[in-house]
Amino acid sequence: MPDSDVSQLLALMATGAAALYLYTAVRQLLRLEKREETLPKAVLVPGLIALALHGYVIYAGATSVSASFGFYKVASITFWLMGVLSVLIVIARPLQTLLIAIFPLAAISVLVATLTHETARPMTETPRGLLLHISTSIIAYALFGLAMLQGLLVLQQSRLLRQHKTRGLIRRLPPLDATEQLMFELILTGTVILSVSIVAGVYYVEDLFAQHLIHKTVLTVIAWIVYGILATGHFRHGWRVNTAVMLCASGFALLTLGFYGSKLVLELVLN
Known part of the structure; x- marks a missing residue:
């Protein structure tokens, strides 16, 4: 064809x-x-x-x-x-x-x-190791994106419940415990997959700290630390909605700047 x-x-x-x-x-x-x-x-x-x-x-x-x-x-x-x-x-x-x-x-x-x-x-032909790094990076980002959206929903739902506003949209939403649990499950799964991506990058990406990659590498590692702190804080210390959503948003912003921000500048602005 x-x-x-x-x-x-x-x-x-x-x-x-x-x-x-x-x-x-x-x-x-x-x-x-x-x-x-x-x-x-x-x-x-x-x-x-x-x-x-x-x-x-x-x-x-x-x-x-x-x-x-x-x-x-x-x-x-x-x-x-x-x-x-x-x-x-x-x-x-x-x-x-x-x-x-x-x-x-x-x-x-x-x-x-x-x-x-x-x-x-x-x-050109992509080595399997590099493909593993790219694919796990995208999967982790997708999971964190869902967690971010879920976190915003949890935050709004929690705010309405505290204000005793039980009419309108909140009546149509799932229970708060269910939405909150899903957010933390998405964060934990995304953190595990992002860990795999970072390890694959260390092994398979040549010169991970090259000039065009260093900002992505540093921001990704910082985001991984943020998500790791968030997961540990929730499961060990019982951190709740406000702290969790703030850290989730921070980690997601770092990943977005590191990956999509650099691609946006290199391909659409400087190209």
Whole structure:
């Protein structure tokens, strides 16, 4: 198939994925009033199809001769992973508010990544060790992104409960204990995977403290320390919502600056 036809097909699939993402998010938003415990097929199936289309667009881009890990492509992969994780979570637990936040962002990311010009140079064959470092970095970032969103929800929910405001949105949310537990589970899992990423980077990335990598390395290590302190403080000392969300936001900001901030400057500003 000619490259132009492939590009048109991928653009069509990305558009379809975005439409289904938005449809699913709107349907889920409308269902909040009913506060149903399970996710119906009318919401789950379109969401799964959107993730499948998005996943294929990512796969097609990653296996092409011009494959790269540019800013838009990495953002698309990250939001796709966040979408997959969100669906897995809501299948097991009544915490469907995640879909309402994640799916619109995934819709934007797949459209931008597919319909705009690539911002990074095509990559040659990627060694498995480096691929392990990159993939675990993205997975950890996706988990921390979900934890950040969940933390904001927990903070708002806790504030409304303290003010005895039990009407409106808070009545449609899961119990505070459930949302808080999920936040800490996401943080702990993300910290473990980020640890794997750092170890893989030490072993497989050449000159980890080179000029173009040192800021990313330092910020990532600081973020890892912040998340480690947060996990230890919660499980050993019982740190609660305010401290946890503050540290979670700090760690996420450091990771964003270290990875996406540097890619944004190098590829979109200086390129």
